[in-house]
Amino acid sequence: MELLCLAWPDQLEIQKVYLLNRDKTIINSYMGRDLRRKKSRKLQRTLDDYLEERGVNNELCVFLHVYMMNKDRIELIQ
Template sequence: MKFLCSAWPDQLEIQKVYLLNRDKTIINPYMGRDLRRKKNRKLQRTLDDYLEERGVNNELCVFLHEYMMNKDRIELIQWLGNVKSIVQK
């Protein structure tokens, strides 16, 4: 299975679930109910449990969110450095 998720500082949001062949190609995406709606809590909880058993949990979401915010800052600083070197030439 392949999961498309959003990592927020306080939770993981599963948006789509895909079934994969042995060669990692997508068979069919889950085309059922919207996984983000509150009335699908049983399915959401089952998928959350599946991911949590594999180490994908809220603690990882906090780390990923902080990492991505830092990554954006680092890339901006590098870009500004490149602009500075071009302007100085």
């Protein structure tokens, strides 16, 4: 399973869910409800819990944004 997410400065947003073969090729994308709609809150919460257990959370989003801002500065200086 692969999750396509957007990392905003204050939250993580799951955009799509893909099922993968063993060789990492996409079988098909999740064809159910739009994960960004209010009606799929239970599925969204389940996926959020799945990611949280693996350390992918809002704190990581904040870290990634700070890291990328510093990375851009360092690259500009070099």
